[in-house]
Amino acid sequence: MKRTHIMEHKVLTVGIGLLAMVLPVWSAWLGSVSAAEDKTGATAPPPLSTQEFATAKQLYFALCAECHGVLRNGAVGKPLTTDLARHLGTGYLTQRITHGSPAGMPAWGDSGQLGSDQINIMARYLQYPVPAPYMAEMLDLARTRQ
Numbered sequence: 001m002k003r004t005h006i007m008e009h010k011v012l013t014v015g016i017g018l019l020a021m022v023l024p025v026w027s028a029w030l031g032s033v034s035a036a037e038d039k040t041g042a043t044a045p046p047p048l049s050t051q052e053f054a055t056a057k058q059l060y061f062a063l064c065a066e067c068h069g070v071l072r073n074g075a076v077g078k079p080l081t082t083d084l085a086r087h088l089g090t091g092y093l094t095q096r097i098t099h100g101s102p103a104g105m106p107a108w109g110d111s112g113q114l115g116s117d118q119i120n121i122m123a124r125y126l127q128y129p130v131p132a133p134y135m136a137e138m139l140d141l142a143r144t145r146q
């Protein structure tokens, strides 16, 4: 009776030991998988300088927010949330902003309203989260307009 009890204890200890050895390897493997996905560009945003970010933020509010929403959740225009924009990718976003669409998206590039460098900045900016203080700024603006 006492013998089997010790045996059970041993099995449990070895079991926990094995788990402790396997878990870090497993989580390291998971980590390497998500890092590999990042390299495809599907989830990682392209670089954007602080100055470019500021420029795009202003342009977005002035030209895009009325149709796509201040928080980019979509309204008249399609939603342009960070995850959606990252999936669409810089190339597609650049094309759409440049040439627009017959479904109501203005052709900012073709009409000459935005230059190609501004469009490229916008395409990259959309792949970043909506800046946090944005909401407060918008509320302030709404108040001063009243």
Ligand code: HEC
Pocket (backbone or CB within 6 Å): 059, 060, 063, 064, 065, 066, 067, 068, 076, 077, 078, 080, 088, 093, 096, 097, 101, 102, 103, 104, 105, 106, 108, 122
């Ligand atoms: C007058 C309203 C309007 C304005 C202003 C506007 N858009 Fe759009 N946008 C749309 C509509 C409508 C669509 C969907 C077109 C379609 O379904 O083909 C769209 C689509 C898009 C798409 C493609 C989304 C997709 O999923 O295919 C992008 C990118 C985009 N807009 C970016 C912008 C940017 C950047 C600005 C500001 C420079 C802007 N839009 C300003 C109406 C607008």
